[in-house]
Amino acid sequence: MDKVEVVAGNGLLHRRAFLRDGAMMAAALTGYAYTKAAGAEPLADAPWSREMGAVMPPVQAPSRFEKHVVRTLSNPNNELRNSHARTPHQLLQGTITPASLHFAINHSGVPDIDPAQHKLVIHGLVRQPLLFTVESLSRYPMVSHMAFVECGGNSAPMFSNEPIQATAQALHGLVSCSEWTGVRLSTLLDETGVDPKAKWFIAEGADSLALSRSIPLKKGLDDAMIALYQNGERLMPGNGYPMRLLLPGYEGNMNVKFLRRIKLVDQPAMTYYETRTYSQLLPSGKAFRFYFLQEVKSFITHPSFGHALKGPGFYEISGIAYSGNGRIAKVLVSADGGKSWGEAALQEPVLPKAFTRFRMPWRWDGRPVVLQSRAWDEAGSVQPLRAEFVAQRGETKKPPNPLGFPNQHYNSLTSWAVDSKGEVKHVYA
């Protein structure tokens, strides 16, 4: 009977307890004992093992048994308003969001853009305005970045004064992570030339609202990209086909989709989306402007609301951590509502401004627990505790519409309570 080390309350085990060599090391330590697995039935062939399978389609779709793994839509009938599609984090694993399940917000539907007709112009405070096409950009030197994109309003239901009973998808589904491939904006700005008076650029889309945002030129010359590919294939229509601006670590709305124009300017344009929608009201009545950064954040996806634990025993707690500052440095997990913490294993590779999967072995004894995660990034920033966060940013007076955005840029903790029946609820702890 092996034994593994308990590192924190309610059965959190050492992060290396089940890795190679780790189990043997852990076996020497006192703590939980493995239970014997239940006996299995004798084996027999299933029907699908006795006949030739189906034809392979040119573009494959998930198994028919995975039809529940879908984005949730806020505007399925395309009424005259914006539309959200949220990523089902509680049903996914790893760090890459399948392109078909990548979150999207579109403020006036998804435009049907012919890539042969699409153009990108760069002008304003430049030496020579230039016009690019998908074809011409496709001949430029390209780079690939793993990067999360997160809506500034992701996790908005967490501003509720009472915990809203909803899945990780409903609470945190407006963030996803892809490998993006395209042309560095700095490469194109080398060709247009940049007037020293230029301090900002306005990025604008080819959607019907001509959605526009002002972005510091500093970011444009750092790691901004004109992205053409998402996880190896062309961008999905809802994610900006045929080209979008990618600003790793910055508020999703700034990563302008269907990008058709970049204008270099000496001052921000104070557009609708930057001075109204994505300015965050504070309890004082003042508001943040130009938040830009998606700060360090994590949440547990397994187990989470909607899951049911099938009795006491071993489970792996896992979730997602990310920071617009760079790499995740550390994730701690608690099973006792924050009284004690154990350090989670970070799945390699740990990349800057991208999802990092954290994992924590756990032996549940069947009693009620409260699970939390808390992340640190390499810049030293840490997820604020909920009490600290609410003291600074406030909360609503009554529970809001879960699809609404009472406020934005929530990066505090998420707490999941598991009751003695194994059901998972959302709580504040």
Add this chain to the structure above:
Amino acid sequence: MSTLKPLAVWALLVGSGAALAQTPGLGARISEADITAWDISILPDGTGLPAGSGTAAQGAPIFVAKCAMCHGEAGKGSPAGNILAGGAPLTSGIETTKTIGNFWGYSTTVFDFIRRAMPFQQPRTLNDNEVYALTAYLLALNKIIPENEVMNAKTLPQVKMPNRDGFIIRFPERI
């Protein structure tokens, strides 16, 4: 906007012709004049505002005809369109509805967004006089300008919005 610069400045910025030759150089040259139809950005100092003018009285019937079906009578809002006028004090809570009157920092944003995005079903179909008139109507509705004040490229940027100074730059070092 004028972007003429002494040649010496550009030489410092972009380097020699040899350096230029190292980039693919596949962008097509285009003049600012040929970008005009797309160049719809208005800056808070008024840069980009077109000729034309309008008043609240001229804007009122346009609002009834083209805006009220979503934004409601006198901009009171509906499920399909944001509230545009009035609004509670911003100290009423972090979920307080943001309106032009209680929140927006710059009058030029009103012109810019109407011209680029409205009406929702038919964006960029209003002429510049109509956009000035609707801008004046919404500013008057929020009691920011008098009913009879003419909005044009000169007067609009001078309108000081009530919440102009209500903002905190979150990360100044990132600008």
